[in-house]
Amino acid sequence: xxxxxxxVDDNExxxxxxxxxxxxxxxxxxxxxxxxxxxRLLLKEEDFTxxxxxxxxxxxxxxxxAELIYQRDKLKNIPIIFITAHDYEEAAVFKGYRAGAVDFxxxxxxxxILRTKVAVFTELYRKNRLLSQQEEKLQLINSELVxxxxxxxxxxxxxxxxxxxxxxxxTALNSSKDKFLSVISHDLRNPLxxxxxxxxxxxxxxxxxxxxxxxxxxxxxxxTSQKILNQLNELVNWAKEQREKPYFxxxxxxxxxxxxxxxxxxxxxxxxxxxxxDNLVPGDIYVHADIMMFRSILQxxxxxxxxxxxxxxxxxxxxxxxxxxxVEICVKDFGVGMSEKIKDVLFDKxxxxxxxxxxxxxxxxxxxxxxxxxxxxxxxxxSVESDEQAGTCFTFTLPTIEN
Amino acid sequence: MHLIKxxxxxxxxxxxxxxxxxxKKIVLFDxxxxxxxxxxxxxxxxxxxxxxxxxxxxxxxxVRKIMPDVILMDNWIPDVGGIETTRQLKNDPKLxxxxxxxxxxxxxxxxxxxxxxxxxxxxxxFDLDDLQKKVNEYCL
Numbered sequence: 001x002x003x004x005x006x007x008v009d010d011n012e013x014x015x016x017x018x019x020x021x022x023x024x025x026x027x028x029x030x031x032x033x034x035x036x037x038x039x040r041l042l043l044k045e046e047d048f049t050x051x052x053x054x055x056x057x058x059x060x061x062x063x064x065x066a067e068l069i070y071q072r073d074k075l076k077n078i079p080i081i082f083i084t085a086h087d088y089e090e091a092a093v094f095k096g097y098r099a100g101a102v103d104f105x106x107x108x109x110x111x112x113i114l115r116t117k118v119a120v121f122t123e124l125y126r127k128n129r130l131l132s133q134q135e136e137k138l139q140l141i142n143s144e145l146v147x148x149x150x151x152x153x154x155x156x157x158x159x160x161x162x163x164x165x166x167x168x169x170x171t172a173l174n175s176s177k178d179k180f181l182s183v184i185s186h187d188l189r190n191p192l193x194x195x196x197x198x199x200x201x202x203x204x205x206x207x208x209x210x211x212x213x214x215x216x217x218x219x220x221x222x223x224t225s226q227k228i229l230n231q232l233n234e235l236v237n238w239a240k241e242q243r244e245k246p247y248f249x250x251x252x253x254x255x256x257x258x259x260x261x262x263x264x265x266x267x268x269x270x271x272x273x274x275x276x277x278d279n280l281v282p283g284d285i286y287v288h289a290d291i292m293m294f295r296s297i298l299q300x301x302x303x304x305x306x307x308x309x310x311x312x313x314x315x316x317x318x319x320x321x322x323x324x325x326x327v328e329i330c331v332k333d334f335g336v337g338m339s340e341k342i343k344d345v346l347f348d349k350x351x352x353x354x355x356x357x358x359x360x361x362x363x364x365x366x367x368x369x370x371x372x373x374x375x376x377x378x379x380x381x382x383s384v385e386s387d388e389q390a391g392t393c394f395t396f397t398l399p400t401i402e403n
Numbered sequence: 404m405h406l407i408k409x410x411x412x413x414x415x416x417x418x419x420x421x422x423x424x425x426x427k428k429i430v431l432f433d434x435x436x437x438x439x440x441x442x443x444x445x446x447x448x449x450x451x452x453x454x455x456x457x458x459x460x461x462x463x464x465x466v467r468k469i470m471p472d473v474i475l476m477d478n479w480i481p482d483v484g485g486i487e488t489t490r491q492l493k494n495d496p497k498l499x500x501x502x503x504x505x506x507x508x509x510x511x512x513x514x515x516x517x518x519x520x521x522x523x524x525x526x527x528x529f530d531l532d533d534l535q536k537k538v539n540e541y542c543l
């Protein structure tokens with residue numbers, strides 16, 4: 001980068017002699033013989049390092065020229081050294097500084113002083129330039145950092161949201177595992193109560209019990225043993241199922257067909273209570289779901305619907321409506337319905353009660369929990385509406401997929 | 404002969420009245436009929452007047468008619484469960500003083516009994532003696 005110096009003097013000889021003095025230092029000189037010409041040059045050429053400006057010039061003197069130069073924003077920072085022929089007084093020096101001068105050189109000038117002063121300002125200019133370049137660089141780096149920081153914050157936020165979501169899912173999963181454990185331990189321990197108490201009674205009072213009392217206790221022992229065996233088998237099956245399909249494997253299938261297949265297996269038990277099952281699902285909906293889980297969800301809900309519909313009662317209806325990226329599937333019965341209290345504790349751990357059906361059908365209380373877990377695994381939700389004596393409607397959502 | 408029969412019958416009635424006046428009353432709630440039969444047998448043998456129910460509908464009305472000395476309450480009793488039923492009993496001015504023994508096979512029976520507001524609990528399965536001991540202890 002060349003060091004550009006503007007020399008302004010109405011006397012060509014003076015210009016020449018300055019050039020001669022400074023020549024060795026290898027500057028690039030621009031000459032102007034009037035204030036006006038100097039302004040023209042400054043506007044045409046850029047990046048002057050220094051201006052050597054003669055004070056005494058016709059038409060426009062050095063002070064006026066400096067004032068006009070410094071009116072321009074672009075030129076404001078170029079240092080000006082005034083060159084003056086006569087000895088000037090303090091007032092003149094003050095005027096010069098007010099006009100923006102950084103220094104003065106007297107004519108006739110001492111070549112060494114001229115060279116030194118020019119060298120000092122050249123050096124200063126170079127350093128200023130370097131500084132401003134570095135500042136620009138710093139600003140660039142800073143804005144990059146701000147941008148990076150913003151991206152990082154966004155990523156952290158996204159990750160935090162994802163983790164929180166996962167945490168909620170895990171907590172739900174954990175509590176449902178707790179629930180399974182508590183239901184299972186209760187369901188095994190409860191029948192043992194009858195078994196132990198009856199056998200203890202027989203053991204203690206064998207001699208004094210009447211035949212019908214012995215029959216009562218042995219009947220209880222027999223029934224209860226059978227019950228425990230059934231429950232153990234159920235538990236073993238459940239554990240086997242858990243092991244055999246540990247992976248969630250959703251696939252595309254037509255909803256109507258899936259519902260039809262699930263209902264097929266329940267027709268017999270519905271027939272026993274003279275209840276008809278209606279599949280009102282439209283034919284053009286495709287879902288993305290695990291077929292085994294889907295069957296389990298539907299069979300659980302429909303079994304419940306049959307259980308709480310009186311013998312010979314109204315039809316159980318399965319219907320579906322497309323909503324956004326999913327489908328709302330509804331299993332509706334017109335049976336005994338539920339009170340607000342039962343509805344509230346339906347999915348609750350502490351209060352879980354297994355309710356007896358209209359033909360005294362029994363349940364383990366595990367079914368609805370499984371249903372909810374399966375629906376949640378598909379990213380869906382399940383809700384229930386019910387009125388006593390009017391019936392119940394379970395609604396769950398599943399993701400759909402284009403054909 | 405008629406007279407002897409008459410006296411004998413009256414004596415029987417008289418005896419029953421005395422028995423009933425003396426025997427203490429207990430109400431059992433459990434949805435498992437086998438458990439109810441066994442408990443009824445054990446407690447009747449021990450001289451209790453036993454009333455057993457498989458659900459807790461109209462609980463206040465039914466218990467007020469009997470006014471038992473103690474209540475045995477299952478956790479999984481239909482429709483609303485043992486916790487809610489016990490709370491209803493404890494909110495009734497006439498029934499709240501009757502001790503409730505919470506009765507369940509749940510592992511967390513201690514917390515269940517506490518949150519229901521029951522006086523004590525009896526875990527299933529139970530020893531024959533435990534049942535009698537517990538009801539005698541809480542019947543004032």
